[in-house]
Amino acid sequence: MICAVILLLGEGLRNGVYVSVENIFECQLENEQLAVQDGLQLLEFAPQQRPLLEEVHEGLTAKEKSLPAKLHYDQRGSMLFEQICEVDEYYITRTELALMREISGAIGKAFGNGCMLIEPGSGASLKTDLLLAAMSDPAAYVPVDISRDFLLESATAIKDRHDLEVLPVWADFTKEHPIPVCEAAVRSRAVYFPGSTVGNFSRTDAASLLETFGSMIRDQPDDEQAGAVVVGFDCKKDQGRMEAAYNDAEGVTAEFNYNVIDRLASELGVALDRDKFSFRADWVEDEGAIVSRLWVDQSHTVEMAGDVVTFEAGEAIRMEESHKYTPDEFETLARESGLGLEKLWTDDAADFAVACLRPLSA
Ligand code: AVJ
Secondary structure: OOOOOOEEOOHHHHHHHOOOOOOOOOOOHHHOEEEEEOOEEEEEOOOOOOOHHHHHHHHHHOOOOEOOHHHHOOHHHHHHHHHHOOOOOOOHHHHHHHHHHHHHHHHHHHHOOOEEEEEEOOOOOHHHHHHHHHOOOOOEEEEEEOOHHHHHHHHHHHHHHOOOEEOOEEOOOOOOOOOOOOOOOOOEEEEEEOOOHHHHOOHHHHHHHHHHHHHHHOOOOOOOEEEEEEEEEEEOOOHHHHHHHHOOOOOHHHHHHHHHHHHHHHHHOOOOOHHHEEEEEEEEHHHOEEEEEEEEOOOEEEEEOOEEEEEOOOOEEEEEEEEOEOHHHHHHHHHHOOEEEEEEEEOOOOOEEEEEEEEOOO
């Protein structure tokens, strides 16, 4: 249970505990606050978020309609995603976990002693547990997430299972944000970005994301060595298998998408009716991605943000992109972001890959 009492601490302690990396990132430090909750020091760097209704209206009035993929992950959506991970067709999660069981020791070695592990996106998954257990004398675990509740939940879970400093950061991990300073000496930092979450970003956005991760682990002014960025991504494979993974027979993935429609109605008063849409995910060759869409079955209009928006039969709302890469394509992407491929692991069938990247010298 997350305690409702939040204690905001004063400026002095904040500066004493956390050092903002102003030299690396231009942070808007006015936004930054330190809260203590459940014995966790939470660095709050709540980003200025656009009003959701505005973002939704813009997406649904664009030439090609779309909704932000982040809308999938409310409580029910996260539960549905966990169910997706269990369906037969969705190979990603089980393949990655089996692979991590094999290679976490090697990744732990690559990180070395006294490494601070930074995980963008609330993690606390079994994969994180494996990695932390494989690391030698880790300095701290730093989960970064935009959902304060998920962040505190995962930070607490890790704290319960591992004996190390846990320093959550409430921030949008796609934007530059400060990294907390921990009590233990940090010899290097590593970023762990598993789950093929990188696939949810367009190629261009994925490149700038990797660049941001790279800037977080580059040589630090003190004794720190340059660290590593470890990314799990889904490999290109037989089209039928990729499409089946996102069109599961039980319809869990469809429900995961319809849930977004229900949320718009209940949370934003945007009265979309799920029965007027059909879900389908398709491989789009020139994007190198599975694109999930809700297709409009019958033309209708919906009021939102003081506007009336038309949905024409045959058009679609783009819900999510899941980009896939060959190992070579991923290496090229990393290089464009200033990162070199040190090591790449895959399962025997080469369905899923984990890459260990290091900063290329400038
Ligand atoms: C969590 C982004 C990796 O794209 O495969 C699964 C999300 N969407 N089924 C993916 C998802 C539909 C998933 N990622």
